[in-house]
Amino acid sequence: MERYSLYETYRLGILIDYIKPKELINEIDEFIENTPTENIPHVFYVLSLASDRRTMIQLLTDLSQGVDEEGPASIIAGLLHRDQERCTIEELYRKTSLLASLLKDPDGDVAWEFRNLYEAFEEAQLAYGMRFKRKKTRERMLAKNEKTLRDALAKYAKYADEFDNKNWGN
Structure with missing residues (x-):
C-alpha cells in the first residue's frame, strides 16, 4: 500500500x-x-x-x-466489516454514513452505496415510529436493512488485509 x-x-x-x-x-x-x-x-x-x-x-x-479516496474508503469499509462486532448497528450506520459524507466524489461507488444504505435505515427508523405499522413488520424491515449493510460491508472485507500489510517505507 x-x-x-x-x-x-x-x-x-x-x-x-x-x-x-x-x-x-x-x-x-x-x-x-x-x-x-x-x-x-x-x-x-x-x-x-x-x-x-x-x-x-x-x-x-x-x-x-x-x-484517490476510493481505495482508502474501501479499506475503512473492510475494517468496519472485520470489526463489526465492536459496534452496534446504529454505530455502523453512523460510521458508514459519515465515511460517505467525507468523500469528495459523492457519486463514487463507496459514497453512493453507503449514503443510500443510510437513507434506507432512516426511512425504516421513521416507519418504526409510525403507529399503523405492525411490530413484526417493523422488525423485519430493520433486520433486512441491517443484513443489507452487513452484506455491503462484506464486499470490502478483502481490503482490510491491505491495511494489515501496510508498508510505511513506500
Whole structure:
C-alpha cells in the first residue's frame, strides 16, 4: 500500500472515530524504533509528537492531498466489516454514513452505496415510529436493512488485509 493512501486511510478512520489517534502514534513510534534513522520520513516525527486529534487530522490531510479516496474508503469499509462486532448497528450506520459524507466524489461507488444504505435505515427508523405499522413488520424491515449493510460491508472485507500489510517505507 502506498504511503499516501495509508495516510488517507488513517485520516478517514480517525474522522469517523474508528481509529484512535493514539493507535496511529503507537504504530509510528514502533516504526521509528525499528527503522534506521535515514529511512524515517521527517513527517513521522511530527505525527508522533502530534498533541491532539485535530493536529493529527490536519497533518494527515496535508500529507494525503491528491490521493484517490476510493481505495482508502474501501479499506475503512473492510475494517468496519472485520470489526463489526465492536459496534452496534446504529454505530455502523453512523460510521458508514459519515465515511460517505467525507468523500469528495459523492457519486463514487463507496459514497453512493453507503449514503443510500443510510437513507434506507432512516426511512425504516421513521416507519418504526409510525403507529399503523405492525411490530413484526417493523422488525423485519430493520433486520433486512441491517443484513443489507452487513452484506455491503462484506464486499470490502478483502481490503482490510491491505491495511494489515501496510508498508510505511513506500
